[in-house]
Each structure stands twice: as structure tokens, then as C-alpha cells.
Amino acid sequence: MRISRAAGACAIAAxxxxxxxxxxxxxDASGGEIRAIVRFGEVGRSPGQFSYPRGIxxxxxxxxxxxxxxxxxxxxxxxxxxxxxxxxxxQELGRPTGVTVFDPDAKVEGDEIVFVADTHYHRVMAYHARxxxxxxxxxxxxxxxxxxxxxxxxxxxxVYPTDIxxxxxPDGKGIARVFVSEYGxxxxxxxxxxxxxxxxTFVRAFGKFGDGAGKGLEFNRPQSIAIDAERGELIVSDACxxxxxxxxxxxxxxxxxxxxxxxxAGKFKxxxxxxxxxxxxxxxxxxxxxxxxxVDLETGQSLGVWGKAGRGEGDLAxxxxxxxxxxxxxxxxxxxxxxxxxxxxxxxx
Numbered sequence: 128m129r130i131s132r133a134a135g136a137c138a139i140a141a142x143x144x145x146x147x148x149x150x151x152x153x154x155d156a157s158g159g160e161i162r163a164i165v166r167f168g169e170v171g172r173s174p175g176q177f178s179y180p181r182g183i184x185x186x187x188x189x190x191x192x193x194x195x196x197x198x199x200x201x202x203x204x205x206x207x208x209x210x211x212x213x214x215x216x217x218q219e220l221g222r223p224t225g226v227t228v229f230d231p232d233a234k235v236e237g238d239e240i241v242f243v244a245d246t247h248y249h250r251v252m253a254y255h256a257r258x259x260x261x262x263x264x265x266x267x268x269x270x271x272x273x274x275x276x277x278x279x280x281x282x283x284x285x286v287y288p289t290d291i292x293x294x295x296x297p298d299g300k301g302i303a304r305v306f307v308s309e310y311g312x313x314x315x316x317x318x319x320x321x322x323x324x325x326x327x328t329f330v331r332a333f334g335k336f337g338d339g340a341g342k343g344l345e346f347n348r349p350q351s352i353a354i355d356a357e358r359g360e361l362i363v364s365d366a367c368x369x370x371x372x373x374x375x376x377x378x379x380x381x382x383x384x385x386x387x388x389x390x391x392a393g394k395f396k397x398x399x400x401x402x403x404x405x406x407x408x409x410x411x412x413x414x415x416x417x418x419x420x421x422v423d424l425e426t427g428q429s430l431g432v433w434g435k436a437g438r439g440e441g442d443l444a445x446x447x448x449x450x451x452x453x454x455x456x457x458x459x460x461x462x463x464x465x466x467x468x469x470x471x472x473x474x475x476x
Contacts, residue, residue, distance in 0.1 A: 158418050158432035160441025161467055164455065167207025168465030172196060174209025176464070182290075183400070183448040183459040183466070186228025187239045187256070190450060190457060190466065197222040199243060199269075201256065204452045207466065211257065213269045221247025224447075225290035225308075225351070231300045240272055242291040242305065249285045250276035251307055253325070273325040276307070283329035286313035292352040292361065304330065306361060308349040312336055316349065316361065316374070333379035339368050344381055346372070350399045351448070353409070355424065358382075362409060362424065364398045371398065371411065373424065385427040390416055392429035400448030400459065406474045410456055412446040419449060419458050421472055433469060434458070443467070 168177050180194040189210060190202045197218035201211040215223060225244035239256045254269035276285040285307065292306045302321045309315055315334040319327040337345025347367035355362055355373075360382055363372040369388035374381060386395040396415030403409050404421075408430060411420050417436035422429055434443040444462025451457065455468045 157435040158420075159435055160439065161434050161443070161458075161469055163441065163467045164470055165205065165207070165457075165468035166440065166465060167202075168460075170464040174200065174212060175202065175207055179464065180459055180461050180466075181222070181224045181447045182226040182244070183450045183457065184226050184228045185450040185452045185457070186230040186241075188452065190452065191226050191228050191241060192459065192466070193223050193226045193243065195222045199223075199226060199241065199254075202466075204455065204457065204468070211269075213254070215243065215245060215252070217248060225288070227291040227293060229293045229295070229302060231295070240302070241269065242293065244288040244290055244307070246287050246289060249278040249288065250274060251285075251288060251291055251305075273327060275319065275327045280313050282332070283317075285309050285317065287311040289349065290351045292354045294354055294356075306352055306354070308346075308352045308363065310346075310348040310350070314346040314349060316346075316352065316363065316379075331379070333374070339365070339370070339372075339384070344372070344374065344379065351401050353401055353403050355403060357407075358424075362401060362403065364401050364411065366397050366399055366414070369395045369397065369415075371395075371401070371409070371422070371424075383425075383427075385422055385424065392420070392432055393422070393427060395420070400446065402449045402451050402456070404451070404471070404474070406476045408472075408475060410449050410451075410472075412449040412458060414445050414447060417443045417445065419443070419446065419456075419469075423475075431472060438463060 177194045178196045180192050182193040190204050193199050197215040223243050224246045227242040229240045241254045243252050253273040255272045287310050289308045294303045296303045304320045307317045314336040317332040318330040334344040334346050339345045346365050349363045350366040351364040353362045361374040365372050371385040373383040398411045399414040400412035401409050418434040421431045447461040448459035454471045458467045
């Protein structure tokens, strides 16, 4: 079995973006210092603190963040206060890299289903989050909703899953199917249907390891995925090929490619995270360029760049993810162990 860890996780993301501070040169499209409207987090093990966070999503009016303590935290997006947390059942082999929240009813707290890419255990685990306590205390547990996948390259197996995208049923109250991205030589997307609450069945897999120059779908560490329901497409951050790939869900064929390696506007350097803004654009967190970029999903045009490499209040250090709550876009500033919120760009519609 071929398990390359995607060429050493892309040579450990090219030496952690060439020692971080050299991540932006003279020809770079740097966004300069970020004008944050909210900023929270610091290194530590207590609620509201992080140990190198690597996954972020939004749901139920909260932010959900997973870090290298194998801990999932629910956090208030305004104050940064920890509202709940739990740890993965095992972690000796490694920690998760992705978290996705399905929120069937935004008015009911504790109704969220939290999917975790349990990367080094080659599976996906899903949890029913518990509602916050009346006194505002930390909820330190969650109920297992589902677990699926096992180590391998066959149908229904996984190698280093990185992220999950959830497609709801037509009424929005249930889960129709989920998609799971993988890397480590088994770079592909697998599709699973939910045929009963918490019961998932493998449907198909598409894509293979490659640099994109061959025939068909090729990926090199598809790190994050998101469903563009309007287009019927899956948007894939093909991190080590430095691009986004649009995949038609109807027949799993390539609909388009955005970006390519580089530091200029419209190019990417290890795009690890993305969130769709619902207007045909996406915000992309670039691990290697230490910035966030907004792109048009149809034309590939860059519509704005935020951030530059550094340790200051408006800087970014190897950001892994990005999420959105209301009118605020939250950047997971992983290397600085914090979250930075910026105003959501004006809609194009």
C-alpha cells in the first residue's frame, strides 16, 4: 500500500512556509496588516486557549475548533469564551485536522452534529453536541453519533482523511450524504449516503494522486472541501497543487481549476482552508502565503487579499482554516494560536 503522506505533507508545507517570516517577498500580493474586528485565543490548554489549532467551522451561532490536543472546542464568536469541549477517544497516533458542523435547526442549541476527520485513525467520527449549561459553564463531553471508515485504499476505507462536506436533505433537516477528502497517496474524495440516523454507507470514490497534468481528477492533499449547492459542485482546496478544483457532483468530473502556485493575486501557496460566501465567491486561507484571499469561483479572479506573515496583531502565521458567522469571516491563525475576525466582504449580488 502506498502511503507517502503526500510527499511528507508537501515537504512539511515547504519548511513551514520557508520559516514563516520569509513567506512574503517583494512581488507578493500581501494584504498588509489585517484590520480585525475581533481577535481571541492564546497558547494553552484551558478553555479558549489553543495548542496549534488546525480545523475550524461554524454552526449553531458558534465556532468549532480542533487543535493538536485532539480537542474540539465550541466557542462564542464574539467574546472567544469557551462554551464546550471534548477530546477524541484516542490520539497516540496523531490528531484530527478537520471539523465540519451540520446544524439542522439554528434555533435549537445542542442539535448540531459535529463531524471530525480523525486523520491518523483513518475514519470519520460524528458527535451530537450538548447544549450549554444554564449557568454558562463548560460542557465537557459529547455523544457519539456515528463512526465510519477504516484504514485502507478499498471501498469504504480511508487513508488520512482531512475534511468532510455535508449535503442536507431537500428540507434541510437531515443529512443526505457526506463527502470525505483524503491524502497520503490515496488522494481522493469518497461519498457516503446516510440511510438511517448515524448509519453511513459508502457510495463511490473519485480522484487520484497526481499533479493535475494527467487525465481525470488528480489531487495532492485535498485539505478542505465545500459544497456549492447552486452550481451542484464540490469545491476542493488541492493544497499541494496550489489550486482550487471545482468538481461536478453529478458525474464527478472536473468543472474548472482556480489558481496555481505563486504569491501573486489569483495564485496560491498551500491553500488549506476555504469557506463559500454564497455569492459565487470563496475566502481561501493560504498556509504558505500567510494570507486570506477572496476569489471568484467562475472566473478565478482575485477579489481581495488580507494579511501578511508575522507575529503582530494584524499578521498571520500559517493559517489552516476559515469560517463565517453572520457578517464576520474568522481566520484560524494557527501559528499564532488564535482566531482573527474580519468584516465579511460585500456581496457581489
